[in-house]
Structure formats: C-alpha cells, structure tokens
Ligand SMILES: Nc1ncnc2c1ncn2[C@@H]1O[C@H](COP(=O)(O)OP(=O)(O)OP(=O)(O)O)[C@@H](O)[C@H]1O
Ligand SMILES: Nc1ncnc2c1ncn2[C@@H]1O[C@H](COP(=O)(O)OP(=O)(O)OP(=O)(O)O)[C@@H](O)[C@H]1O
C-alpha cells in the first residue's frame with residue numbers, strides 16, 4: 001500500500017513543480033479573500049481612528065511624532081499584496097479597508113477614500129517594482145515604507161498639518177515612513193506567516209510555500 | 220443586522236440611490252479639502268444641517284453613529300490651537316505651546332471642517348444597505364461586477380464576526396480551553412480567537428468563493444441584476460444640492476476673504 | 484433503462500441537458516499524498532439521473548466539484564486524464580452547471596434570502612422579469628416560507644440547506660449537482676425537497692447527479708447508481724434496482740447503505756440504577772441577539788431528565804430550536820427561562836447550573852459536538868486537535884497518545900492524522916468532531932447531528948462506540964433527524980413541540 005502511494009506521488013509530482021506561466025488574472029477566491037482581509041482591516045482602521053485622537057493629543061507634545069501613528073492605517077495594503085500576489089491587490093485591499101472604516105464612521109469622512117487609494121498605491125508601486133515575484137521580508141518592509149511615504153506626503157499637504165511649520169512636517173514625514181515600515185511592513189509579513197501556518201491560505205501560493213516543508217517531511 | 224450591515228429604516232434618504240449619496244459626500248469633502256478656513260467649513264456645516272434633519276435616523280441612532288466625529292472635532296481643534304502654525308498676536312505661551320490669534324482661527328477652522336466632512340459621509344452611509352450600494356456601484360458606475368460582488372461577500376462575512384466570535388468562544392469553552400491560565404491565559408483567550416477569527420474568515424472566504432463559482436459566478440459573460448439601481452430625478456436633485464453646498468461654501472469664503480487655497 | 488421525461492413538451496426550450504465524459508480522470512489535492520479520485524472512466528448521457536455513492540472519503544465531493552469546474556487549477560491539485568462536459572473542459576462550461584455544496588453553512592452569498600436565491604439566476608443572465616417569479620417558486624418548492632428580505636444570518640442549519648437548494652433550483656442549469664442535499668433536513672423536509680428537485684428536473688430535462696448516503700431517498704427517482712471505489716475507479720455502475728439487488732452484499736461491505744441490508748444495531752445492556760445527571764424543568768432556550776440583553780426564546784416548557792447510561796434523542800422540524808436546546812443543555816448558553824440543574828453527584832462540589840461551570844470543569848462532565856463541525860476545530864492537524872482535550876485534562880503524555888490513537892483508528896481517521904481538519908471530507912469532519920469529544924470521556928455527551936454524512940460502515944462504528952459508552956454509564960443527548968440512529972440507540976425521544984418525552988426501547992420497559 002505504502003509503495004503504491006509513493007510511486008503515484010513520483011509519477012505526479014513533476015507536473016506540479018513544473019514552472020507554470022504566472023497568471024495575473026484575479027480568481028474569484030482572490031477577490032473574496034482580498035475583500036475579507038480588507039473589510040477586517042477596515043474595522044481595525046476604524047478602531048484605530050478612535051484611539052488616534054487621544055494618542056495623537058499625547059504625541060502632540062513631541063512635535064511631528066504623530067506620524068508614528070499612521071502605520072495603523074497602512075497594513076491592509078501590504079497584507080493584501082503579500083497574500084494575493086496579484087497586481088492591484090495592495091490598492092484594492094487598502095481601498096476596501098478605507099471604505100469600510102468610512103462606512104462605520106470616521107471623522108475624516110470621504111477623504112478616507114482618497115487616502116486609501118494613495119496609501120495603497122504607495123505599497124503597490126514597491127511590489128510592482130519587484131515585478132510581483134519577490135515576497136520576502138525586505139520587500140514587505142519596503143512596501144510598508146512606500147505606504148508610509150504616501151501618507152506622510154498627503155498628511156503634510158492636505159490636512160491640518162499643512163498649517164504647521166516645515167520642521168514639524170519633516171519630522172512627521174519621517175515618522176510616518178518608520179511607522180509604515182514597522183506596523184505595515186513587518187507586522188503584515190508576520191501575519192502572513194502565521195496565517196499560512198494554520199493552513200488557511202492553502203488556495204494561495206503564499207500559503208503553500210510554508211506548508212511544503214511538513215508535507216515533504218511526511219513523505 | 221450587525222455593525223456592518225445595519226437595519227435600514229425606510230425614509231426618503233434610504234430610498235435615494237446610494238451612488239448619488241456617495242457623490243454628494245465626495246463633492247462636499249473635496250471642496251472643503253481645498254482650503255482650511257472657518258468660513259467655508261462653517262457655511263457647509265450649516266447647509267448640511269438642513270439636509271441631515273430629514274435623514275431618517277432617530278436622534279439616538281444619529282448620536283451613536285456620529286459619536287466618533289463629535290469626539291474627534293474638538294480634539295483636532297484643540298490640538299491645532301495649541302500647536303498650529305502661529306501668526307498674529309500671541310495670546311498665551313507655555314514652553315513649546317503657543318496660542319496665537321492665527322492658531323485659534325486655524326483650530327476653529329479644523330474643528331468645523333472635521334464636522335462638515337465627517338457628518339454627511341456617516342449619515343448618508345448609515346442610511347444605505349450594502350447590497351443596494353453594491354447594486355449601484357455595478358449598475359450606475361459600471362464598476363466590474365466580479366469585484367463589487369466579491370467585495371460585498373467579504374463585507375457580509377466580516378459582518379458575521381460577532382456571531383463567529385460567539386460560536387468560537389462557545390467552542391473553546393466546550394473544548395476545555397475557555398478559561399484559566401491567569402493573565403497569560405486571558406491574553407491567549409483574546410488573541411487566540413481574534414486570530415482564529417481572521418483564519419476562519421479567510422477560510423470562509425475561500426469556500427464562499429467556491430460556492431459563488433458553483434452558482435455560475437466569476438466568468439466574464441454579462442450578467443443581469445435582479446434589483447435595478449436607477450438614478451431618478453430626486454437623485455439628480457440631491458447631487459445638485461451637493462454642488463450647491465460646495466459652491467456656496469467656497470463662494471462665501473472667497474467673498475469673506477478667508478479662503479486660502481491649500482496648494483497655493 | 485434510460486429516463487424518459489414524462490412531459491417532453493413542457494421542457495424549457497433554452498435548457499440543454501449536459502453530457503459528461505471522463506476517461507482515466509483523477510485528482511490529487513495539493514498537500515495530500517493519496518489520490519482523492521483516480522482512474523475514473525465514466526459516461527453520463529444528457530438527461531440521465533444518477534445517484535453517486537461511495538464510502539466516506541471515497542472522492543464523491545471531489546468529483547462533483549470537478550464537474551462544476553470549481554476544483555481550481557494546477558495550484559490547487561494535480562489532475563490526470565480528462566473530464567469533459569459537452570466536450571469542453573469543466574472549468575469552461577461553468578454556468579451550465581449548478582452545484583449545491585456539502586456544507587450548507589458556507590454557501591450563503593448575500594444578506595437577504597430573496598437576493599441570495601436570485602444570485603445564481605443573475606449570473607446566468609436570466610432577464611430580471613423572470614428572476615423574481617423563479618425565486619418565489621424555488622423558495623416555495625423547498626419549503627422555505629420566509630419573507631424575501633429575511634436576513635440569511637439567522638437561519639438554522641436545515642433552513643440554510645433549503646436556501647442553498649432554492650438558489651440552484653432557480654438557476655435551472657443543464658447539469659444539476661447536489662452534494663448530500665438533505666443531510667440536515669427533517670424527515671418531511673427530505674421528501675419535500677426531493678419532490679421539488681424531481682419536479683424541477685421534469686420541467687428542465689437536465690442531467691442530474693446527486694450524492695447521498697441514504698439510498699432509499701433517491702432510489703425511486705434516479706435511473707442509475709455509480710459507486711466510487713476509494714482505491715480508484717468505480718465499484719459498481721448500472722441501473723439502480725439491478726445494482727442494488729445483484730451486488731447489494733458487496734456494496735454493503737464497502738459502506739453503501741443498501742436498503743435491503745441495514746447495518747446491525749448494537750446490543751445494549753442497560754445499567755440498573757439510572758441515576759439522573761441533569762434535569763431540565765420548564766426550560767426555555769434562546770439566543771441573545773446582538774446588541775440586546777434578553778434572549779429571544781425559540782423553544783420553551785422543556786422538561787427532561789438526562790440519566791446515566793441513557794440515550795435521549797431530540798427530534799423536531801428544522802428551526803424548532805434543537806441546536807439551541809443542545810447548546811443550553813451543554814452549559815454553553817444560559818437558559819432563557821426555567822431551570823437546568825445538575826445532580827449533586829454529577830456536579831461533584833461545584834455550582835449546580837452548568838452554564839456557571841468553568842471550561843475545565845465542563846470538560847470531564849459534558850462534551851459537546853456542534854452542528855457545524857468546523858466551529859470546533861482549533862488546531863492545524865487532526866492529531867493536534869484531538870490532543871487538545873486530553874492535554875487540558877493534564878493527562879500523561881502516554882495516556883494522551885493512546886486515547887487519541889485508539890479513537891483515530893476506530894473512527895477511520897488514522898490515515899489523516901497530519902491533515903488539516905478543514906480539508907477533510909464532510910463525513911470525516913463529522914467523525915473528527917465526535918472524536919474530539921470522546922477523547923476527554925465526559926459523563927454526559929451532547930451531540931448535534933452526530934451521524935450525518937456517514938457511510939454505513941462508519942455509521943455502525945460510531946453507533947457501536949456510543950453504545951459502549953452508554954453501557955459504561957455515560958449519558959447521551961443527541962439531536963438528530965436520523966431515524967435509524969433513533970431506533971438503534973434511543974431510550975427516550977423528546978420531540979420538540981410536544982409536551983412530554985416519548986419513551987422508547989430500554990427506557991420503556
Ligand atoms: N480541499 C482539500 N484539500 C485536501 N484534501 C482534501 C480536500 N478535500 C477533500 N480532501 C480529501 O480527499 C479525499 C476525498 O474527499 P471527498 O470530500 O471527495 O470525499 P467524499 O467521498 O465526498 O466523502 P464524504 O462522504 O465523507 O463527504 C478525502 O480523503 C479528503 O480528506
Ligand atoms: N445564530 C443565530 N442567530 C439568530 N437566530 C438564530 C441563530 N441560529 C438559529 N437561529 C434561529 O433560532 C431558531 C432555532 O434554531 P436552531 O438552530 O436551534 O434550530 P434547529 O432545531 O437546530 O434546526 P435544524 O434542524 O435546521 O438544525 C431558528 O428559527 C433560527 O432561525
């Protein structure tokens with residue numbers, strides 16, 4: 001019995017490991033799961049928005065460091081990009097998250113959507129620069145930084161921070177980038193690893209990379 | 220029936236096309252984003268107040284839904300007064316903090332702007348059923364159906380979070396890992412289910428995608444829509460009102476010479 | 484004996500029945516070593532009605548997923564041979580095919596009942612004017628008499644199954660695929676739904692493949708049975724009556740429920756003093772809706788005595804509140820009214836209301852199997868998940884392993900020890916969820932639909948296991964629609980809605 005299973009495996013394995021052309025079309029499962037991640041992140045965005053007011057009031061004593069809080073709104077895009085691995089995933093997930101937080105109700109109203117688009121683009125551009133083929137930690141961190149830079153630019157140009165001195169703005173911008181790198185880049189990368197380990201991502205390349213090792217161990 | 224899929228009471232606003240509501244919120248927001256001054260924000264807020272009166276939300280619901288804005292607006296205002304760009308006479312100084320005529324005015328402008336941008340968005344969307352919104356996005360704006368409906372499915376799955384959380388805690392209790400373990404146990408009991416929730420939703424999402432495909436969803440063939448999403452005269456009027464609010468707000472601010480274009 | 488449609492003239496002109504050809508077809512799920520299906524050669528002609536049988540885990544669901552074109556691509560598994568729908572690959576024929584999945588819980592797409600049923604029609608581009616009459620008709624046919632704007636989130640297990648069926652019937656596809664469509668339905672519902680399906684087929688003339696372990700439900704309305712062999716290929720294929728009578732013996736040993744050869748019921752040796760463990764008096768059960776404080780009661784006035792060594796079954800129509808009652812008896816939901824009290828001996832020094840017990844205290848006293856098995860999976864592999872309970876009890880490592888190994892062996896799960904619980908077949912999931920509870924040996928077992936989706940062999944194994952536990956003095960409450968389970972085990976039947984429990988079997992003596 002065991003022998004037959006192994007021989008079956010051997011005859012089949014090559015087909016699965018053969019290099020397939022990358023398919024960039026979104027499957028239905030890509031869309032739904034990206035939406036699920038987006039919506040769940042949106043709820044966190046909203047909660048983060050509530051916590052933001054008191055936190056930023058505290059950080060306001062340290063000029064410009066409020067930017068450190070921006071990362072709480074940036075992880076969705078990186079997370080979606082890392083899981084779905086298709087062009088547009090980062091923008092889509094971030095926008096869905098922004099819209100959902102807006103649906104529940106944020107003080108930024110409709111501008112949340114605009115912010116979501118630009119933040120998503122910030123991460124997306126980095127993933128695109130790597131041609132959607134590299135999903136290592138470094139790229140995740142860079143994507144987070146990209147989203148941070150995007151929000152740093154938006155906040156210091158179009159919000160109440162636009163009224164602040166240049167020094168404030170510079171500090172704000174840098175802390176937004178740092179925040180994006182850590183909260184969006186690092187945390188998302190860790191979350192994808194955790195999700196993959198539970199087997200929940202079995203229909204995604206992101207989930208199978210991690211699970212290949214144990215399955216090989218059994219055979 | 221949950222946080223994300225509220226029960227919508229029938230009202231004039233609830234019957235308007237969601238896309239028209241979105242358009243109004245977008246128009247007013249964009250107009251107000253162009254400048255930081257208290258006149259344009261104040262005028263817009265006044266005009267909106269007229270609209271919000273007949274939005275069909277009860278006073279309690281209205282306050283509940285808009286609570287974030289009512290908290291955020293004064294916070295944003297105070298922060299700006301204390302740390303905003305200074306100009307004009309110095310009113311008060313304490314170390315880093317300086318309050319000037321200029322920063323006070325900015326603070327007022329920011330507070331009003333948060334209200335004027337926040338309120339219409341929340342109220343208009345609190346009176347909109349997500350399914351109707353999806354219908355509108357796909358039929359009126361012609362966004363791709365695969366994405367609109369996939370997104371709607373995702374929204375519904377997460378809308379069941381509270382229910383899922385409930386059954387997850389029941390299951391953990393039944394399996395003997397529902398309590399005990401001191402503070403570390405408590406943390407595990409919060410983060411355990413919180414992560415499981417994400418895991419379950421992703422899994423549900425994967426399965427739901429299969430179920431949707433099993434009912435013919437996902438091809439590029441044209442599909443029909445069981446619920447028509449039409450733009451009626453009332454919707455056009457609403458969008459007109461949106462433009463009017465934006466125009467009047469900007470007009471009054473320019474006339475009062477408080478308008479300060481943000482990119483200038 | 485090919486099926487001759489009774490009303491050829493009434494056929495919907497636009498529906499073309501689908502033809503199926505499989506040659507040497509096989510599939511291995513990504514991450515699995517064994518083929519789910521292999522070496523399958525099959526021809527199904529347009530308009531044929533087929534009952535697909537086979538042991539639990541034989542690959543039936545995998546096959547119908549493939550027919551519906553939803554198995555996925557090379558990323559999801561390895562395909563061998565060919566499977567053609569009207570001469571095209573199945574994934575390209577999607578839309579000609581309607582499939583009801585095995586798990587009713589995960590296939591609700593939209594938030595309102597009416598919209599959900601309309602979803603399939605919209606995807607097939609049915610004109611709007613035609614959609615709503617179809618939706619209403621489908622809902623009536625499956626016996627789901629709810630307003631079109633009823634929220635789908637508050638349906639019971641059986642109601643969800645009816646909803647999923649209505650959604651596919653309304654599509655009127657050229658190939659109708661049903662994966663255990665009646666597993667969660669009450670006995671009247673089973674007949675009602677089957678007749679609805681047959682009416683729909685008579686009208687459309689579509690090709691039909693149904694998976695169902697209980698042969699007697701469908702045997703009179705299908706032309707042909709195909710029995711999948713877990714080792715690959717088909718075990719039997721041919722006209723229903725002929726196969727069941729000629730090869731009945733062989734099929735029964737392979738796990739098929741052959742109506743003429745029912746599985747043997749275990750012999751019970753009831754224990755003498757059946758002491759009461761838990762007593763419900765005037766109990767009302769319900770769930771607390773989100774955002775409110777008081778429970779909305781779904782069933783009230785329940786008086787029950789749960790005694791050691793005694794099996795009580797709870798029956799009743801879909802949506803009657805059986806699952807809610809089970810969760811309440813299990814100490815997981817707070818009673819909405821009346822009293823629920825454990826005997827002093829059962830409580831053994833803690834409070835007498837089960838809902839106030841701590842999770843650890845519950846573990847050795849009451850074990851619960853949820854209606855949806857997925858709700859109770861916590862770990863990433865079958866073995867790890869089964870070990871959770873024994874570990875929480877603080878048993879020695881050797882004891883933990885021996886308990887779990889024995890259970891996995893008896894419930895035929897040993898070859899799946901390292902599989903992810905969520906990727907199991909429907910029947911395997913059910914057995915696994917029962918196993919998680921048995922691993923801690925509680926004194927009272929609360930099982931919600933413990934036997935659904937089981938082939939006759941695993942059914943017998945499960946029932947025997949439960950009978951042994953009963954003889955050792957375990958008390959059992961089972962919510963079930965399975966009449967054979969009731970005959971095999973029940974001492975008392977509580978029919979939700981009737982004032983008193985009905986005494987059966989040993990209890991009646
Ligand atoms: N998504 C999946 N990933 C990995 N393995 C799977 C997956 N789905 C099913 N399997 C495995 O493939 C085999 C066949 O499963 P399938 O669901 O087709 O069985 P089935 O005949 O429908 O059984 P049942 O009567 O219990 O529903 C099983 O061993 C199962 O564990
Ligand atoms: N999660 C829930 N939230 C709100 N209402 C629910 C929920 N689950 C079930 N209900 C409602 O409670 C009632 C009883 O449901 P329950 O699941 O106990 O029925 P049941 O007797 O187990 O039915 P079935 O045989 O279909 O499983 C039903 O009318 C159902 O609509």
Ligand SMILES: [Mg+2]
Pocket residue numbers: 543544545585662908909910
């Ligand atoms: Mg199956």
Ligand SMILES: [Mg+2]
Pocket residue numbers: 639640641805806807854
């Ligand atoms: Mg039930």
